[in-house]
Amino acid sequence: METYTLIVLLLAATIRVATPLLLAAMAGLFSERSGVIDLGLEGKMLGAAFAAAAVSATTGSVWLGLGAGILTAVALALVIGYACITHRGNQVVAGMAVTIMVVGLGPTLGLAWFNLGGQTPQLDGAGQRFTGILWPWAETAREVPLPGLLYAELLSGQNLLVYFAAALVPFSAWIFYRTRFGLRLRAVGENPHAVDTAGISVNGLRYQAVIISGVLCGFAGTYLSTAASSGFVRDMTAGKGYLALAALIFGKWKPWPTLGACLLFAFTDALATRLQGVALPVVGVVPVQFILALPYVLTVLLLAGFVGQAVAPKAIGVPYSKEK
Amino acid sequence: MSKEPAAPPSTPDAPPALELCGIDKRFGAVHANRAITFAVAAGSSHGLIGENGAGKSTLMNIVYGFHCADSGEIRVQGRTVEIGSPQQAIAAGIGMVHQHFMLVENFTVLENVVLGVEGGALLAGGLAAARAELGRLARDYGLEVPLDAVVSELSVGLQQRVEILKALYRGAEVLILDEPTAVLTPHEADQLFAMLRRLRAQGKAVILVTHKLREIMAVTDRVTVMKQGAVVAEVATRETSPRGLAEHMVGRAVLLQVEKRPAQPGAELLSVKALEVRDRLGVARLKSVSFNLRAGEIVGIAGVAGNGQSELLEALAGTRAASRGEISFGGRDLVREQLDPRARRALGLAHVPEDRLRMGVVAGFSAADNAILGYHDAARFNRGGLRDEAAIRAACAAKMAEFDVRPPQPELRLAAFSGGNQQKLVLAREIDADPQVLLIGQPTRGVDIGAIEFIHKRLIALRDAGKALLLVSVELDEILALADRILVMNGGEIIGELARADATEEKIGLMMAGVRAEVSP
Numbered sequence: 052m053e054t055y056t057l058i059v060l061l062l063a064a065t066i067r068v069a070t071p072l073l074l075a076a077m078a079g080l081f082s083e084r085s086g087v088i089d090l091g092l093e094g095k096m097l098g099a100a101f102a103a104a105a106v107s108a109t110t111g112s113v114w115l116g117l118g119a120g121i122l123t124a125v126a127l128a129l130v131i132g133y134a135c136i137t138h139r140g141n142q143v144v145a146g147m148a149v150t151i152m153v154v155g156l157g158p159t160l161g162l163a164w165f166n167l168g169g170q171t172p173q174l175d176g177a178g179q180r181f182t183g184i185l186w187p188w189a190e191t192a193r194e195v196p197l198p199g200l201l202y203a204e205l206l207s208g209q210n211l212l213v214y215f216a217a218a219l220v221p222f223s224a225w226i227f228y229r230t231r232f233g234l235r236l237r238a239v240g241e242n243p244h245a246v247d248t249a250g251i252s253v254n255g256l257r258y259q260a261v262i263i264s265g266v267l268c269g270f271a272g273t274y275l276s277t278a279a280s281s282g283f284v285r286d287m288t289a290g291k292g293y294l295a296l297a298a299l300i301f302g303k304w305k306p307w308p309t310l311g312a313c314l315l316f317a318f319t320d321a322l323a324t325r326l327q328g329v330a331l332p333v334v335g336v337v338p339v340q341f342i343l344a345l346p347y348v349l350t351v352l353l354l355a356g357f358v359g360q361a362v363a364p365k366a367i368g369v370p371y372s373k374e375k
Numbered sequence: 376m377s378k379e380p381a382a383p384p385s386t387p388d389a390p391p392a393l394e395l396c397g398i399d400k401r402f403g404a405v406h407a408n409r410a411i412t413f414a415v416a417a418g419s420s421h422g423l424i425g426e427n428g429a430g431k432s433t434l435m436n437i438v439y440g441f442h443c444a445d446s447g448e449i450r451v452q453g454r455t456v457e458i459g460s461p462q463q464a465i466a467a468g469i470g471m472v473h474q475h476f477m478l479v480e481n482f483t484v485l486e487n488v489v490l491g492v493e494g495g496a497l498l499a500g501g502l503a504a505a506r507a508e509l510g511r512l513a514r515d516y517g518l519e520v521p522l523d524a525v526v527s528e529l530s531v532g533l534q535q536r537v538e539i540l541k542a543l544y545r546g547a548e549v550l551i552l553d554e555p556t557a558v559l560t561p562h563e564a565d566q567l568f569a570m571l572r573r574l575r576a577q578g579k580a581v582i583l584v585t586h587k588l589r590e591i592m593a594v595t596d597r598v599t600v601m602k603q604g605a606v607v608a609e610v611a612t613r614e615t616s617p618r619g620l621a622e623h624m625v626g627r628a629v630l631l632q633v634e635k636r637p638a639q640p641g642a643e644l645l646s647v648k649a650l651e652v653r654d655r656l657g658v659a660r661l662k663s664v665s666f667n668l669r670a671g672e673i674v675g676i677a678g679v680a681g682n683g684q685s686e687l688l689e690a691l692a693g694t695r696a697a698s699r700g701e702i703s704f705g706g707r708d709l710v711r712e713q714l715d716p717r718a719r720r721a722l723g724l725a726h727v728p729e730d731r732l733r734m735g736v737v738a739g740f741s742a743a744d745n746a747i748l749g750y751h752d753a754a755r756f757n758r759g760g761l762r763d764e765a766a767i768r769a770a771c772a773a774k775m776a777e778f779d780v781r782p783p784q785p786e787l788r789l790a791a792f793s794g795g796n797q798q799k800l801v802l803a804r805e806i807d808a809d810p811q812v813l814l815i816g817q818p819t820r821g822v823d824i825g826a827i828e829f830i831h832k833r834l835i836a837l838r839d840a841g842k843a844l845l846l847v848s849v850e851l852d853e854i855l856a857l858a859d860r861i862l863v864m865n866g867g868e869i870i871g872e873l874a875r876a877d878a879t880e881e882k883i884g885l886m887m888a889g890v891r892a893e894v895s896p
Contacts, residue, residue: 231501234489251462
């Protein structure tokens with residue numbers, strides 16, 4: 052294979068891996084900028100993945116699946132919100148609790164409903180999955196070396212959720228920095244007292260942020276089970292929620308840098324997959340476990356070494372009460 | 376500070392800008408506000424004074440909609456209004472400048488001002504309109520602030536201006552300021568007072584909540600004194616005096632200025648040479664500080680909070696490492712030997728920390744345990760390797776009796792005591808060890824007037840007993856009342872030294888603002 056074909060395929064894989072990561076990171080962005088730590092990302096995604104696959108398999112409509120995924124993730128987000136915002140509970144504990152609950156609940160319900168060892172049925176019917184959308188002349192363009200291949204492999208042929216995720220970044224940036232809602236959201240994560248004295252409901256804003264996080268997690272989970280694969284598998288998020296959180300921190304809680312972090316993490320993941328079983332110069336074939344650990348090793352190194360300057364929203368993790 | 380005559384209310388019969396009628400509020404067993412009634416006319420300024428816990432803050436929080444009164448009425452321009460949230464207070468034309476600023480530090484001034492009144496779902500239009508309106512307000516009231524500066528980069532005085540602008544931008548006719556000068560230099564405070572007079576002249580009603588008598592005398596027309604949740608006096612400011620107000624606040628005659636004889640300084644007990652402290656980022660917080668302390672004198676360190684005083688105290692006490700320099704005490708160099716706070720205490724260097732709750736006590740422990748913190752290994756508190764509970768309790772009871780700590784219950788949790796009584800206990804603990812040098816930071820922060828008098832007397836008694844005291848305080852009055860020699864800090868340096876006899880508020884104020892003694896007029 053020619054080098055640039057290899058690179059283009061690597062980039063295509065990056066996009067596939069980056070999509071759920073980006074959706075989850077944007078979800079976390081809304082929640083955390085409002086001051087609520089989003090350790091429930093993993094659980095909300097996993098719950099949505101299960102609900103989307105189950106509904107899509109039962110009804111035959113991936114759109115109903117998406118709806119179910121969003122509803123499930125929002126419901127889980129509201130559980131976290133109720134515990135952390137209304138009752139000022141510990142945000143880390145609430146998020147972890149929801150994640151742990153879903154890890155067990157998904158396969159259990161799956162077993163009860165479908166009797167397939169905790170998985171959902173294979174989504175192979177028409178309209179049961181989000182599939183790639185071919186752009187005009189994609190096949191023709193493939194013949195043109197580099198630009199054509201990029202058009203055919205990267206721009207064209209992705210599914211709707213990928214385009215949605217890509218559009219989400221500029222849209223989020225616009226929301227955060229150009230709208231009233233964004234101003235208030237950023238304020239409530241920095242100094243909720245200022246927001247309260249300005250006559251705006253702190254809890255109301257945080258609930259809105261948490262619900263948005265739920266909706267976006269719904270998209271992320273749906274992508275995993277109905278676009279990236281065809282059905283729900285136990286633990287299919289495989290730590291992506293936490294990786295998204297790491298990307299969010301590496302991206303300093305800002306939309307565009309977070310996109311960069313997601314792409315970087317996704318690229319190492321794609322590279323790792325590509326490197327499996329390949330004999331490298333000097334070291335020979337690297338054990339597959341080592342290669343699979345690569346993205347996470349990179350995460351630890353990046354978070355330890357390169358984000359020293361990252362300043363978290365000041366009020367993050369602190370339940371709001373009027374008394375100082 | 377000259378006092379200008381108050382602008383008279385527009386018409387004699389105009390209803391008051393704000394009127395409180397029988398405001399009553401209970402928190403459980405605590406009766407925080409008892410039938411509070413007073414009125415503030417438009418174009419006048421009204422002082423609300425009282426000790427900590429007198430119910431001032433509760434009352435203002437009710438007016439601003441943070442709490443709901445159990446009974447009573449609030450009237451604005453003669454109309455009864457329902458205020459259940461800050462939003463309703465703002466709508467009624469009430470603005471509040473809180474003691475802890477309600478600003479988003481990483482926002483610009485403009486963003487802070489429009490937060491909550493953005494004027495549309497998209498920011499661009501609202502921000503442009505706000506910019507024009509703020510320009511007008513700045514001209515009318517002399518409130519110039521760089522609108523595009525990030526708030527965290529502004530001085531505290533400017534941040535306070537932003538808060539005032541916020542209130543005016545929301546159309547406040549009644550402006551409440553809660554302890555507005557706590558964080559200002561004397562010069563900034565004067566600027567604030569000038570601003571408040573301008574607001575008053577333009578017909579706003581200003582309410583100044585404070586425990587500082589000087590401010591009341593400087594800017595208010597009338598003053599309401601609160602004690603234990605009730606109004607105990609309401610007088611015209613020109614018909615009263617600081618002494619009269621203090622008596623109302625405490626309920627008995629108080630000495631505002633503690634009597635003391637001139638100092639008789641003896642031998643040098645502690646000397647500091649070229650002391651330097653760097654923070655975690657390597658920034659010098661203390662730059663080549665040198666001074667000495669002699670037996671039988673109180674040296675006061677004046678300065679705006681955050682100019683190195685805390686670092687100096689901590690470096691001396693041993694809770695923060697010095698990067699260079701020398702601290703000689705008892706024939707040893709504390710810096711070179713890197714003695715820890717405990718070893719320094721054992722040598723006779725006691726420390727009453729600035730932040731009592733964070734560094735001086737464990738609020739959840741009993742008073743008895745707090746009274747031996749740091750000295751808990753002393754032989755008299757232990758028997759056979761275990762704590763000697765009876766001795767600990769007896770020692771605490773003795774300290775409580777000597778320092779008039781109320782209630783005198785050694786087993787009570789420290790958090791249940793008032794700030795003044797906590798501080799008395801800490802002071803008792805440190806004095807009990809018979810130190811040669813006492814480092815004391817903000818001795819009367821959060822302490823009521825009655826206790827201030829007591830604490831000041833004890834500190835002077837300690838000085839007269841031949842000890843050396845280093846007093847760090849942001850309250851200039853306190854420095855002037857106690858210190859025999861005054862060092863002024865600015866930007867991590869000692870910028871000047873004054874004998875008490877030469878010190879005036881103006882001289883110290885200039886130095887606090889960074890003007891060196893040599894160039895001041």
